[in-house]
Amino acid sequence: MESHYKRIYTGSMIIxxxxxxxxxxxxxxPVIKEQNESGLDPKIYGGHMLQEVFVHEDELDKAVPIIQAALADMEA
Structure with a gap:
């Protein structure tokens, strides 16, 4: 099944x-998907949860500049 959603960011829950x-x-x-970077249950093993942000491909051109600007503001 072909997905019409594109991942635009992977990182911590706060960001x-x-x-x-x-x-x-x-x-x-956006659609948010949790991803356990260690592959182990974080409640048991203390792994870090990453989250992936997906947007519909029709909204990609609007979403990418917003993400880039927000990340640049955090680095400043």
């Missing part, structure tokens, strides 16, 4: 929440 908020401000509802 993903910020990016999600910025995308929602411009009318984009």
């Amino acid at each position: 993903v929440q910020l990016l999600t908020s910025k995308l929602e401000d411009i009318g984009i509802t």
